[in-house]
Amino acid sequence: MHKTLLILSSLVIALVAVGFMHPHIVRIAKLKQIVDKPNARKLQKEPVAILGGVLVFFGIILSTAILDMVGDCSSLFVVIAAMMIMLYTGTMDDILNLRPSTRFVSQIFAVCLLIFAGDYGLDNLHGLWGVWGLPRAVAVPLTIFACVGIINALNLIDGVDGLSSGFCIMASLIFGTVFLRSGSSLALGVLAFSTVGALIPFFMHNVFGLRSKMYIGDGGTLVMGVVMSVFVMRTVQSAQIGQLFDTRGLSVVAFTLAVLSIPVFDTVRVMCMRMLRGQSPFHPDKTHLHHLFIEMGNSHIVTTFLVLTCNALVVLLWACAACRGMSPEGQVWLVTLAGLFFTWGVYGGVKLLQRRAPEAFRSLVAFNLRTRPRRDGVFRTIQQVIDRL
Numbered sequence: 181m182h183k184t185l186l187i188l189s190s191l192v193i194a195l196v197a198v199g200f201m202h203p204h205i206v207r208i209a210k211l212k213q214i215v216d217k218p219n220a221r222k223l224q225k226e227p228v229a230i231l232g233g234v235l236v237f238f239g240i241i242l243s244t245a246i247l248d249m250v251g252d253c254s255s256l257f258v259v260i261a262a263m264m265i266m267l268y269t270g271t272m273d274d275i276l277n278l279r280p281s282t283r284f285v286s287q288i289f290a291v292c293l294l295i296f297a298g299d300y301g302l303d304n305l306h307g308l309w310g311v312w313g314l315p316r317a318v319a320v321p322l323t324i325f326a327c328v329g330i331i332n333a334l335n336l337i338d339g340v341d342g343l344s345s346g347f348c349i350m351a352s353l354i355f356g357t358v359f360l361r362s363g364s365s366l367a368l369g370v371l372a373f374s375t376v377g378a379l380i381p382f383f384m385h386n387v388f389g390l391r392s393k394m395y396i397g398d399g400g401t402l403v404m405g406v407v408m409s410v411f412v413m414r415t416v417q418s419a420q421i422g423q424l425f426d427t428r429g430l431s432v433v434a435f436t437l438a439v440l441s442i443p444v445f446d447t448v449r450v451m452c453m454r455m456l457r458g459q460s461p462f463h464p465d466k467t468h469l470h471h472l473f474i475e476m477g478n479s480h481i482v483t484t485f486l487v488l489t490c491n492a493l494v495v496l497l498w499a500c501a502a503c504r505g506m507s508p509e510g511q512v513w514l515v516t517l518a519g520l521f522f523t524w525g526v527y528g529g530v531k532l533l534q535r536r537a538p539e540a541f542r543s544l545v546a547f548n549l550r551t552r553p554r555r556d557g558v559f560r561t562i563q564q565v566i567d568r569l
Contacts, residue, residue, distance in 0.1 A: 186251050187360060187369040190243045194377030198239035199569065202385055205235045206394050214275060216395050228393055230274045232345075232382055233400025237267050239378030244370055253367040258298035259410050262290040263403045266331070270399030280462040283402075284328070290406060291327040295320060300413040302326055306422055306432045308508050323413065330412065331405030333443035336450065337487075338401045340470045341480035342387040345379045345396055346488055348404045351439050352376045354495070355411040358435075364420040368411070375407055381569075387481055388559070388566045412436045430502045434511035437519070438498040442469065442491040445519035449527065472527055477548030490522040 209215060209229030216230045241260065244253050269286040272278055294300040303319035305311040314322070338344035356372030359365050385392045396404075415421055415436055425432050437444070446469045451461035459465075469490075473483040498515050506514065534541040553559055 183251075183363075183366060183369075184360065186247060186366070187356070187373050190247050190370045191373040191377035193246055194239040194243035194374040195380055197242045198235055198378045199381040201235055201238060202381055202394070203392060203569070205229070205231050206392055209394065216274070216397070228395050230395045230397035231271075231399075232386070232394045232396035233267060233270055233274075233398070233403055235394070236345075236375075236378045236382055236396065236400050237263065237403055240371070240374045243374040243377060247370050247374075251366050251370065253370055255365075255367045256371060258294060258300075259371065259406070261297075262293050262406050262410075265290045265293070266402035266406050267399050270335075270397060270402035274397040274399055280460070283398075284462075287328045287331050287402070287405075288324060291324050291331075291409065294327070294406075294410065294413070295323055300410060300417070302413060302416050304416055304422070306416075306426060306508070308431065308433050308512065327406075327409040327413070329444065329447070330409045330440060331402060333440065333447040334405040334408060335398060335401040336447050336468065337443045337470070338396060338398075339468055340474065340483045340487075341393075342383055342484040343470055343480075343487060344401050344404065345383040345386060346484050347443065347491065348408070349376050349379045349383060350488060350492070351408060351411070352379070354439050355415065358415065358421060358424075362418065362420040362424045364418040365414060368414055371407065372411065375404075384566055385569075387484070388562045390563055391567045392569070408440065412440070428502075429505060429508075431508035431511040434498055434502070434508065434515045437512065438495045438515045439491075441494040441515060441519035442487055442522060445523040449524050467527075469523055469527055472530055475545075476530065477545035477552065479552040482548075482552060490526075494518045494522065 206229045209231045214229065214231055215227035217227050240263075244256060244260070247253055265286060269278070269283055273283060301319050301323045303314045303316070303323075305314065334344060334348070337347060352372045352375040356369055356376065359369040359372060382394070382396065385394060386396070416432055422432060424430075425435065450465075450467050453467060454461050454463050454465070470483050470487055473486050474480070478486065494515060497518050498511055501514050502511050530541075533544075555563060
């Protein structure tokens with residue numbers, strides 16, 4: 181089977197599998213009361229099923245297993261093992277509310293499994309600041325720090341309908357296209373497009389569904405964090421991707437940072453602010469960028485669109501600068517500044533407006549409330565169709 185057709189088949193298989201199983205998983209979750217209940221910190225008003233991570237994992241694994249019969253995906257064994265650890269940890273956290281330290285240890289263990297059993301790692305800066313290969317004594321702690329950070333960033337962005345799944349769809353499409361274009365890894369291409377296929381039906385139910393709405397839960401976001409970490413590590417490690425980027429003056433490091441910019445920089449901001457207040461960096465609050473957009477009167481779908489647009493603009497800015505000959509170091513600084521602007525800058529600017537010009541802020545909120553999409557017309561038609569699927 182042609183490689184492109186094989187990879188696209190993985191998307192279709194995962195999409196059909198998740199679409200078929202979704203209503204059954206929702207019924208099971210509600211029957212067993214595996215639901216996310218409203219509280220002062222959360223945005224929903226009614227209990228919502230939280231087994232979306234189990235469903236997405238099922239779609240990815242089924243698609244990968246089927247495609248393994250016609251294309252070798254055996255290299256994903258360690259990745260699937262790490263995903264299972266995160267699925268188990270996250271699902272237990274959804275049900276039992278594990279301590280942050282327990283989750284943190286599990287994340288480190290999963291990343292170490294990828295490093296020592298799968299030979300994954302951030303071990304090459306591709307000439308950035310004159311540095312190429314990194315010694316293992318540096319690469320291992322750097323990889324653990326970066327990947328645990330990515331896992332938590334993906335987990336913390338899950339606060340608005342469609343945001344975490346929509347972001348992972350976008351990121352997986354970008355990484356999957358790079359894997360396909362470079363010819364670096366058939367298995368990772370299958371994983372990327374299987375992830376897209378598994379997330380699309382979940383995204384539609386999460387955003388448009390009413391009776392069929394389900395959250396991806398910590399089980400799903402932690403799994404997605406591992407998947408994104410694997411994509412970043414293999415992008416950095418791959419000789420084919422390195423050649424594809426280096427010959428065009430594109431920085432691999434800047435590219436991976438751009439793709440994950442908003443979750444990463446927003447998480448850094450939130451954790452820094454918590455520590456400055458004398459709180460644990462894992463202490464839950466409502467200070468993320470998506471909480472700000474909701475506070476400004478935007479709906480969930482508009483908030484998701486705004487956050488994804490900010491991230492897409494960072495990627496587009498990087499691509500334009502790189503194509504115009506900016507140095508790899510310049511690309512990294514540009515992506516960093518853009519990420520800081522869309523997270524620290526936007527958040528701080530809106531909060532300053534709220535304090536210094538409350539009337540202007542209230543007018544902005546009123547405008548957003550008047551113009552936000554309503555659940556009627558086309559939206560309601562989509563909702564009715566989605567709920568019947």
